[in-house]
Amino acid sequence: MTGKNVTLRLLDKADREILKLPRPVKGAIYDFQHKFKTNPDSAGLRLKQLQGHDKLHSARVNDEYRALLLRLADDDWLIVSVKHRKDVYAHLDRLTYSVNRVTGGIEYVDLQVVQEEVLAPSPAPEPAAPQPLFAAWSEQQLTDLGVAPSLVPVVAALTTEDQLLGLVEYAPQLTGEVLLALYDGKAYDDVLEQVTAPVAVPDPVDPEDYRAAADRPATIVTTTDDALREALEGEDFGRWKVFLHPTQAKLVTRDYSGPARVGGGPGTGKTIVALHRVRHLVERLPAGRTKPVLLTTYNKNLAADLRSRLLALGGEALLSRVEISHVDQLALRTVREAEPGNRKRIVDEAQAVREWRSLLDELGEDGWDAEFLHDEWTQVILGQAVTSRTDYFRARRAGRGRTVSRAERAEIWQLAERFAQRLDRLGVQTWDQIAERAAQLEAGRARRIQDIERRREEAGGLDNVHVADGSGGWLRYRYRHIVVDEAQDLRPAHWKMLRAMTAPDRNDLFLVGDTHQRIYKNQVTLGSLGINIRGRASKLSLSYRTTRQILRSALNVLGEETYDDLDGSAETLAGYRSVLSGAVPNLHRLADWPDEREAIAALIESWGRCRTSRSPSPCRPTTWRARWRTRCGSTASWRWRSVRTGPRRQRRAHRHDVPVQGARVPAHDHRRGDRRAGAARGRPAAARHGPGALPHGDAARPVPAVRGGHARTGQPRRLLARGAEPVPEGADRGTAAGRGVIRSAAGSG
Numbered sequence: 218m219t220g221k222n223v224t225l226r227l228l229d230k231a232d233r234e235i236l237k238l239p240r241p242v243k244g245a246i247y248d249f250q251h252k253f254k255t256n257p258d259s260a261g262l263r264l265k266q267l268q269g270h271d272k273l274h275s276a277r278v279n280d281e282y283r284a285l286l287l288r289l290a291d292d293d294w295l296i297v298s299v300k301h302r303k304d305v306y307a308h309l310d311r312l313t314y315s316v317n318r319v320t321g322g323i324e325y326v327d328l329q330v331v332q333e334e335v336l337a338p339s340p341a342p343e344p345a346a347p348q349p350l351f352a353a354w355s356e357q358q359l360t361d362l363g364v365a366p367s368l369v370p371v372v373a374a375l376t377t378e379d380q381l382l383g384l385v386e387y388a389p390q391l392t393g394e395v396l397l398a399l400y401d402g403k404a405y406d407d408v409l410e411q412v413t414a415p416v417a418v419p420d421p422v423d424p425e426d427y428r429a430a431a432d433r434p435a436t437i438v439t440t441t442d443d444a445l446r447e448a449l450e451g452e453d454f455g456r457w458k459v460f461l462h463p464t465q466a467k468l469v470t471r472d473y474s475g476p477a478r479v480g481g482g483p484g485t486g487k488t489i490v491a492l493h494r495v496r497h498l499v500e501r502l503p504a505g506r507t508k509p510v511l512l513t514t515y516n517k518n519l520a521a522d523l524r525s526r527l528l529a530l531g532g533e534a535l536l537s538r539v540e541i542s543h544v545d546q547l548a549l550r551t552v553r554e555a556e557p558g559n560r561k562r563i564v565d566e567a568q569a570v571r572e573w574r575s576l577l578d579e580l581g582e583d584g585w586d587a588e589f590l591h592d593e594w595t596q597v598i599l600g601q602a603v604t605s606r607t608d609y610f611r612a613r614r615a616g617r618g619r620t621v622s623r624a625e626r627a628e629i630w631q632l633a634e635r636f637a638q639r640l641d642r643l644g645v646q647t648w649d650q651i652a653e654r655a656a657q658l659e660a661g662r663a664r665r666i667q668d669i670e671r672r673r674e675e676a677g678g679l680d681n682v683h684v685a686d687g688s689g690g691w692l693r694y695r696y697r698h699i700v701v702d703e704a705q706d707l708r709p710a711h712w713k714m715l716r717a718m719t720a721p722d723r724n725d726l727f728l729v730g731d732t733h734q735r736i737y738k739n740q741v742t743l744g745s746l747g748i749n750i751r752g753r754a755s756k757l758s759l760s761y762r763t764t765r766q767i768l769r770s771a772l773n774v775l776g777e778e779t780y781d782d783l784d785g786s787a788e789t790l791a792g793y794r795s796v797l798s799g800a801v802p803n804l805h806r807l808a809d810w811p812d813e814r815e816a817i818a819a820l821i822e823s824w825g826r827c828r829t830s831r832s833p834s835p836c837r838p839t840t841w842r843a844r845w846r847t848r849c850g851s852t853a854s855w856r857w858r859s860v861r862t863g864p865r866r867q868r869r870a871h872r873h874d875v876p877v878q879g880a881r882v883p884a885h886d887h888r889r890g891d892r893r894a895g896a897a898r899g900r901p902a903a904a905r906h907g908p909g910a911l912p913h914g915d916a917a918r919p920v921p922a923v924r925g926g927h928a929r930t931g932q933p934r935r936l937l938a939r940g941a942e943p944v945p946e947g948a949d950r951g952t953a954a955g956r957g958v959i960r961s962a963a964g965s966g
């Protein structure tokens with residue numbers, strides 16, 4: 218057999234194994250895959266079928282290591298594991314693989330490893346007859362949820378959380394997610410609906426068709442080059458580039474009949490999906506030098522971050538087909554292109570509010586609040602392109618939080634007119650005005666395009682009705698596809714502009730965002746802005762950034778506030794979960810906002826000291842402030858270390874008094890240098906240390922934080938849950954303790 222058409226893929230679990238191997242072995246694997254693709258039958262590879270298995274083969278990586286491969290079809294191979302030679306042949310009957318009947322994905326499990334690493338090393342003698350953790354569910358129920366059948370007996374034997382966490386590390390993705398969701402108290406039906414259903418295949422699965430199984434999103438797999446390069450670089454920060462969760466993969470590749478929206482809690486990979494979606498769309502473009510895909514977001518820093526991540530994902534070739542711009546920049550460019558004479562100075566929101574105040578002072582008007590008027594002007598009047606008093610009387614004010622009478626509307630209208638005149642006189646303009654103007658210009662351009670198309674159709678498709686636009690080029694839509702990140706923070710005018718920039722067509726607009734994280738007060742109903750996402754909205758719910766413990770606390774603090782789905786309905790975080798484990802956060806009672814700010818600053822400062830400290834004794838703090846300000850001991854032994862989830866690693870971390878933060882921090886999370894903060898979000902420092910994770914001792918524990926703004930009031934939330942009692946571990950949101958926290962946090966907003 219020659220290797221011309223050999224396909225070699227890598228299962229994500231095998232990639233994780235490779236990451237842990239010594240560097241020279243990784244190098245040998247890299248060479249191996251090249252040789253294998255050239256000719257799997259070359260003598261040096263010693264490819265052979267393993268005894269008792271019809272699909273499983275081994276091949277030589279180097280003298281010591283062997284790759285285990287499933288033969289999917291004649292020239293199609295899947296690396297499922299890379300092991301030391303001595304571990305391969307001893308327990309061949311313990312190597313299992315199958316096609317999961319629920320997801321249709323290929324699953325590989327080494328039962329011997331599970332036995333040795335998960336069940337055997339029980340840390341301490343258990344009390345007599347410990348209760349199995351999953352006794353409440355039958356084998357059938359577990360397999361219906363998608364648990365790998367070969368692991369069902371192992372699951373039945375689990376009696377401790379350590380064992381469960383250990384198993385999750387080795388188990389196929391869905392098995393881990395299902396077991397943790399059940400263990401964390403989710404109802405069976407909820408797990409079925411929120412965890413299993415999104416990755417289940419609708420059609421019956423042929424368990425013998427491995428070739429078809431390898432192509433399903435549930436087989437988290439890549440062709441090896443990219444993944445191995447990441448692995449050889451010694452980090453797994455790049456995993457997002459090659460291994461998508463099945464739910465993510467489906468969203469990336471789906472063919473949508475119109476605009477689509479992906480929601481989901483913080484850290485669920487929405488941006489990752491947006492980036493992969495961009496690549497997917499670009500791969501389907503005809504060859505060319507233009508940039509028919511727009512990737513946009515709401516500010517400059519995020520746009521710069523998107524650029525660097527897209528570069529990491531697809532290199533210059535991908536970047537060369539994508540326009541990356543933040544929406545305000547896009548709007549400004551549009552306005553300047555159409556009105557080159559418009560050189561008004563741009564004032565930011567704070568300056569605009571100051572102008573409102575000056576206007577009210579000059580008029581001796583004290584019945585109105587400057588901020589309220591500014592919001593009304595930007596969100597309702599500019600936001601809906603209201604051009605007359607009569608239209609303003611009819612304008613929708615959804616999300617404005619307070620009703621205004623007809624007489625009040627008349628007053629507001631008059632003030633808004635005066636305000637616009639004032640800005641004009643001063644020779645300044647706001648970003649909202651620019652966005653609104655850009656939306657009008659683009660809508661006009663879209664109407665002209667549609668007009669040309671209509672006339673072309675009437676002329677029997679003849680191409681004689683081209684009309685040059687102002688710049689002398691052919692008039693056409695600016696982009697073929699538009700992808701928007703952090704969609705929750707765009708203004709109505711932005712949406713109108715974007716809508717007009719691409720033809721209403723398949724896969725025209727793809728938006729990702731989470732209204733729980735909205736920081737501006739731009740509540741929109743996309744349907745009313747010409748963007749119909751009905752039937753094309755989906756949600757991601759597995760957090761890659763936050764531990765289960767932090768997530769549970771953060772959800773408690775979120776409380777009973779309601780959030781919109783960008784389209785007039787409610788959005789929830791139902792199903793939001795994590796498979797990462799870490800320390801249990803503590804809530805701290807704080808008197809007021811200044812105290813809270815000070816506490817946060819002290820906490821962050823203490824992290825900095827801890828990382829550089831050389832003093833020997835552990836801290837013995839007395840008050841919370843002292844605790845957070847405490848000088849770390851001199852041992853230099855305290856150093857935050859990225860600790861992987863797993864019982865043994867947790868024990869090792871505890872020896873150093875390090876609060877275990879299971880979540881490893883993705884390299885790219887430094888992008889949130891803007892106004893965002895909080896546990897659920899995960900800033901670099903916060904994520905590295907765990908939001909609120911403190912360096913020493915039980916007294917110093919993580920403090921969950923919340924972020925975003927109240928949907929109705931738009932007020933920023935308090936970072937720490939203050940005036941709140943700690944929520945007892947396992948307390949339900951409905952319990953008195955849980956409600957206490959919720960009320961307190963919501964009330965503080």
Ligand SMILES: Nc1ncnc2c1ncn2[C@@H]1O[C@H](COP(=O)(O)OP(=O)(O)OP(=O)(O)O)[C@@H](O)[C@H]1O
Nearest residue numbers: 456457460461462483484485486487488489761883
């Ligand atoms: N499939 C994946 N494999 C590995 N890591 C992933 C995957 N998907 C997401 N991540 C990691 O999770 C982190 C969060 O991803 P991302 O920024 O896309 O989340 P998000 O939902 O957009 O977050 P936010 O709501 O805060 O904007 C990233 O650092 C990324 O590396």
